[in-house]
Amino acid sequence: MSTDLKLGLNLGYWQRDADDATELVQAAERLGYESVWTAEAYGSDAFTPLAWYGARTSRIKLGTSVVQISARTPAATAMTAMTLDHLTGGRLLLGIGASGPQVVEGWYGRPFPKPLARTREYVEIMRKVWRREEPVTSDGEHYPLPYPGGANLGKPLKLITHPLRGEIPLYLGAEGPKNVALAAEIADGWLPLFVFPEKIERMYGPSLAGAGPDFDIAAMVMTLITDDVRAALDGVKMMLTLYIGGMGAKSRNFHADIIGRMGYAEAAEEIQALYLAGRRDEAFNAIPDELADGISLVGPVGRIRERLELWRKSPVSNLLVMGPRDEASLRTIRDLVLG
Structure with missing residues (x-):
């Protein structure tokens, strides 16, 4: 149970020149938000916007939510993370993820199988790089170092920069x-x-049994302050329509799977089938309001305050709010979450 929640701002993907959230990030820093996060899929990368915002702030932590492990070798991610962490005075929070087979194999041209083994190996190598105790080697299946073959001239190396x-x-x-x-x-x-x-x-109690006391569950939560609850829920449903319906293959959609584990398996199957058939309005209408409401914090201040108690009673320790785009909204959310 997390009665004392931490608070961050999740900006999602950077899309275009006009999507410069510097003023919003600076406002979040002034208001006491602990962190700001950016994402990547197959558009902008996650690190570059953080470098931009990090150069314009001094305290707020900078998180990637998430960088895709197939986009870079573990050594390349470790180098980028080390550089950004150094330049921003130790403010980086590095979130990584395996993504899904459509992106991994269709965009990066890498094999998707064995994502857990790949992730474990990836993390081990990055930590070896950062610790800088000895030249980095790995006998793993997925990222062997030095590379076995090629010119047969590979040499174990140690990070030049401390x-x-x-x-x-x-x-x-x-x-x-x-x-x-x-x-x-x-x-x-x-x-x-x-x-x-x-x-x-x-859903995850047994999976979380091995977590330490300081393990941070940083949940991304659509948060909208408005008197129009219907419109706010429809905004959440639009997002869910895309993720359940189109963000993954018909036979392997991790987002649809998680909705199923929440108890909405039949709805998830129907939403995906309608979306893939091009009937997107019907897919939208098939999303239960209860689901959209359950994963978000939307409505008037009093309604959000009441629903926040459910989050305080859960294992979640960190709310990464998505949706607020002005300082007044950030302030109100700050007051609700941090008191």
Whole structure:
């Protein structure tokens, strides 16, 4: 149970020149938000916007939610993370994730199988890089170092630059129970995309059993302050329509799977079938209001205050709010969450 919640701002993907959230990030820093997070899929990367915002702030922590492990070798991610952490005075929170087969194989041209083994190996190598105790080697199946073959001239190397921190906080973006258990075992935190606070212990209790006392469950939560609850719920449903219906293959959609584990398996199957058939309005209408409401914080201040109690009673320790785009909204959410 997390009666004292931490608070962060999740900006999602950077899309275009006009999507410069510097003023919003600076406002979040002034208001006491602990962190700001950016994401990547197959558009903008996650690190570059954080470097931009990090150069314009001084205290707020900078999180990736998440960088995709197939996009970079573990050494490349470790180098980028070390550099950004150094330049921002030790403010980086590194969230990584395996993504899904459509992106991994269709965009990065890498094999998707064995994502848990790949993630474990990836993390081990990054930590060896940061600790800088000896030249980095790995006899793993997925990222062997030195590379066995090629010119046969590979040499174990040690990071030239001394890291500011030998241990950068590491989070895993995970949805399946085995992946969540891996996060609890090897990471400092977990970045769940959809959380139904009343159901998280039933869904993931055994997976989280190996987590330490400081393990941070940083949940991404759509948060909208408005008197028009109907419009706010429809906004959440639009997001769910895309993720359940189109963010994954018909035979393997991790987002649809998690909705199923929440108790909405039939709805998830119907939503995906309608979406893939091009009947997107019907897919939208098939999303239960109860589901959209359960994973979000929307409505008037009093309604959000009441629903926040469900999050305080859950294992979630950190709310990464998505949706607020002005300082007044950030202030109101700050007051509600942090008191």
